[in-house]
Amino acid sequence: MAQFLNSISPDFEAAFTALLSMKREDSPDVDDAVAEIIADVRDRGDQAVIELTSRFDRLDLTPATLSFSAEEMDAEIAKVSDDDRAALELAAQRIRAYHDRQMPEDAQWQDAYGATLGWRWTPVGAAGLYVPGGLASYPSSVLMNAIPAQVAGVERLVICAPTPDGVSNPLVLLAARLSGIDTVYRIGGAQAIAAMAYGTETISPVDKITGPGNAYVAAAKRRVFGKVGIDMIAGPSEILVIADKDNDPDWIAVDLLSQAEHDESAQSILITDDQDFGNEVAKAVERYLETLDRRSIASASWRDFGAVIVVQDMDEALVLSDRIAPEHLEIACADAEGLAARVHHAGAIFIGAWTPEAIGDYIGGPNHVLPTARSARFSSGLSVMDFIKRTTLARMTPEALRAIGPAAERLAQSEGLEAHGLSVRARLDKLNS
Amino acid sequence: MAQFLNSISPDFEAAFTALLSMKREDSPDVDDAVAEIIADVRDRGDQAVIELTSRFDRLDLTPATLSFSAEEMDAEIAKVSDDDRAALELAAQRIRAYHDRQMPEDAQWQDAYGATLGWRWTPVGAAGLYVPGGLASYPSSVLMNAIPAQVAGVERLVICAPTPDGVSNPLVLLAARLSGIDTVYRIGGAQAIAAMAYGTETISPVDKITGPGNAYVAAAKRRVFGKVGIDMIAGPSEILVIADKDNDPDWIAVDLLSQAEHDESAQSILITDDQDFGNEVAKAVERYLETLDRRSIASASWRDFGAVIVVQDMDEALVLSDRIAPEHLEIACADAEGLAARVHHAGAIFIGAWTPEAIGDYIGGPNHVLPTARSARFSSGLSVMDFIKRTTLARMTPEALRAIGPAAERLAQSEGLEAHGLSVRARLDKLNS
Structure with missing residues (x-):
């Protein structure tokens, strides 16, 4: 009650x-164990991932079987019922339609002095999505993580989805395919996060890792943050x-x-x-x-x-x-x-x-990856924005520099940064010569 | 060479x-020291902040003098030369003009079934900006952090800027005022971050903390992340x-x-x-x-x-x-x-x-808080986006639910989430009755 x-x-x-x-x-303190796993994967690459998968998931892999082959994916996906497939396709289509509208515009304009200012959005180069195994292996999560990345234009998208005892979830593989993902590694835990962040002989590193996971996965994401981008820790x-x-x-x-x-x-x-x-x-x-x-x-x-x-x-x-x-x-x-x-x-x-x-x-249509534990006070759900980044642009003309350069020089001096000031002064001197 | x-x-x-x-x-490992400082501030509030400020900044404060009074700010700001003031004002104006363009639009539309979908942006309630003391006390950083927050519509904006030995930087205080900030706490280090994240008797907690700092500040920001939002660790x-x-x-x-x-x-x-x-x-x-x-x-x-x-x-x-x-x-x-x-x-x-x-x-005009250490692969500089968050919106009609509800029910069943399915089924049954 x-x-x-x-x-x-x-x-x-x-x-x-x-x-x-x-x-x-009650998040168990797994930080030391996770630090060891990450160090091991950085050190020994595939071999570490394979041994850890054998230990934790009771599954023996080789570098060649770390990921599903196209045939294996086909065979698993063939098990999905027509009803399930139709439902997942409708979900994918609606999620895509919603997220398509999130792509922001680039901007460029001229100020009063003729300086050009603006920004441009570009996708992250590669993203890795984590999908938990077992009970929490949700095909809907695959769509919610992968489709925004796909809409953003991320070139390389991979999934890590552990298959404990070799049991995989056909709907997860179908969701991957509906999101344009061909590479699904059957690995999980901190070892999967480490492999995606640092790469191994077989697994190329990614730039951004998203997706839910248990305490090990969460701790590993916290640790690799900075080396790669991560989404929230849900x-x-x-x-x-x-x-x-x-x-x-x-x-x-x-x-x-x-x-x-x-x-x-x-x-x-x-x-x-x-x-x-x-x-x-x-x-x-x-x-x-x-x-x-x-x-x-x-x-x-x-x-x-x-x-x-x-x-x-x-x-x-x-x-x-x-x-x-x-x-x-x-x-x-x-x-x-x-x-x-x-x-x-x-x-x-x-x-x-x-x-x-x-x-x-x-x-x-909206994303189901959302801020928990009162963090909606300062953060948003997953979106296309999580898979793009903004480069700001500025182009001065001689006239613009003449107008605003002296103020920059003044501020540089007041902050004791002489070379900053000189870089502006050298150009102003040329203009005045 | x-x-x-x-x-x-x-x-x-x-x-x-x-x-x-x-x-x-070579970031020194200050994590244990920082954990202690944060625990102390959570435990003893103002008193801890005051003692730590006395120890680290050789400055004795009381709850009443934790922040600058309006008169103290006026007196400090009066020391700024006309040239410096004019330069800072031009900078503030240009930074504001650039960031004004970053405010994204809300969106709302109807899908083919009459369901209303969209999202709405809202500012974070309160933000705290950290400004380092000593040599790295840069007024330009105040503008670059505060103006995006102001443009975003953040209601309460405060600054923590340590004043070691009681020496403050008049330009920093002027930059605060130009950015609409009246509350400047003269505290720094991990104790300032802890005070902003958890609050004390005198300092109300904020929802988001941004700004550069030394190893202690960086470690403290990492630790309070989750309780509050933070910007990048530069x-x-x-x-x-x-x-x-x-x-x-x-x-x-x-x-x-x-x-x-x-x-x-x-x-x-x-x-x-x-x-x-x-x-x-x-x-x-x-x-x-x-x-x-x-x-x-x-x-x-x-x-x-x-x-x-x-x-x-x-x-x-x-x-x-x-x-x-x-x-x-x-x-x-x-x-x-x-x-x-x-x-x-x-x-x-x-x-x-x-x-x-x-x-x-x-x-x-563009922000100078930018992603370092190759993180431009996956992240962006500071912007108005750091001080707002998106709430997604969905409103079904009976017709829309009739059209897409069965697929949701199907997916819920396939994920073993019965109540999810029942919440849709209860409504569909009503429609069909």
Whole structure:
């Protein structure tokens, strides 16, 4: 049973603050082990990756079998049912259509002195996507990571997806192919991250690594950051639903459970302005929890981290929502659109009762890789922007330099950087000679 | 004397690779010390900050004097000369004009089924800018960090700028005021980063921390990352100049030195298609080094990390340039514009001989906070984008859900996420009832 909070209760602020600062993750300290693995891969390349894969995934590979051959991929992909294939194709198409619109424009203009200024966007050269093995091997994650990279124009895209005991996921391989990726390495863990960051005899290094993973993968990504770019280190998933009483409690209950079933550390919160409705939803959650396949996970999440918060009105709901800065925010209220427009901090908003969050996980179009643990205060979900970078451009004319050069020289002098000033002065002298 | 490389020499590839992988930074391991400082500030707040400032900066503060009062700022700013003020104002105005153009547009559209999709940009709530004390206390850095935040619409902007022995930099305070910042804390080091990330009794926490700093500051930023957003961890500065023989060797020499004088770990590289011109530039560098104020720093940088690379043609120059992925790239050649358009990886390009890199440091308009150490392969300089974040939006209609909902349900089932599927199914059942 989740906790109930009421904003008019005298201890509400304390309880809400406690809810906000709950430590949900018990990340084991694997940093030393990861440092060793990375050093080993840098040192011994393929051989280290092969030995580590044998040890952790109980799978014996050779340099030639580190990646799936085209025939192996074909054979695996052939196992996908027509229904699954059609669903994945529709998802890929919609995700691509959404991300196509994210590509920003280059810019170039002249200032009043005739200087040309601007910037240009270029894709990263190579990107590597990590896809966890086992239970968390999600084909939807492949699409969400790979398609933005593909839209960005990344030339070389590879995947590392461990196949413990040699068991691979045909849908993951199909998702790779739908995203234009031919190279899928069947390796995982810190060794996969190290191989992508530093390269081995067989695996060319990449410039950027994205994708979710366990504690080892997360620690490895932190360590190789700087050598390569990484996306965020994602924490457990969260949903906040703001709903008024004119909703079917069952719909809201199952929306809350769609996060809770991810992970015992996931967090589902309902904010409503109607106490009775809150009670109805909580009852419906308990009912679903009796039969849900993943009920042990979902129950633990709902019991330990779930909450129903009753507020006086929706203005108050928005204030609390911004303090939570939720990864996923569902607004199922009258004037949902108007409320959504007033939200400051959220990874993704699902507007209106006909938009369950699960639509965003799979098929809506927006990315499902979103900022967790209140980081929507300062960061965004994955997008095309994560796979491009901006080069700024400046071209002075003699006239422009004459106009603004003396100020640059002055500032250089005031900062004690003589050569900076001289580089401008040499040109100004020529102009004046 | 810098090293000379020639691309037709048989050992060129080995020498160039060695140049690329030179370890220029000897970052001391201060991580344990920093962890202690952060824990102390989290634990004891103001009192810890005050004691650490007394110890490291030999300055005794109270909670009331942690920040400059308006009168103190006025008095310091009054010391700035008219020339310096005018130069700084011109710089602020040009930097603002450039960054004003970076604000991206929100987007909203309807798909074929009537679903509304889009995204909205919002500023981070509060940002903290770090400004080093002592020799590296650069007013230009204040403008380059603060103005993008201001343009982004960040509501609360503060600065931490240590004043060792109580000595402050009037230009830094003027730059703060020109950027709309009224709150300047005279604290530095890891304690300042900790105070901004976690807050103290006097200092409200921020959501994002940017700005350069020493090893302690860098280590502290790494540690608080996740709790707050940070910008990149900048390495020593670099410049690559691509120049043909139709240049004044003196101009190119002093451009190279304008990076070398920053730091003994800075790196300046010239690529030219004319051996004699390369020799002339190297001679000019030596001549300048005889008299330059910061000659001991610049000489060490040029000797240890400088290079002149002779290539066969400018196509080859571009290939090498992309492998270097320079922070600053100056192109002083015939068809500089055409060459610049072909560059894939560079933080900033300065096009044509009339555009010394120093213009970009101060007054051109583009940001001078740029990716170092080859990270231009995957990251961009500081911009308005660093102070905003995107919330994705989706609103289904019943018709849209009817069209795409079944595929979402299918994918949820294939990933074993039953509640995800049920959240869609509950609505589809209602539609079909």
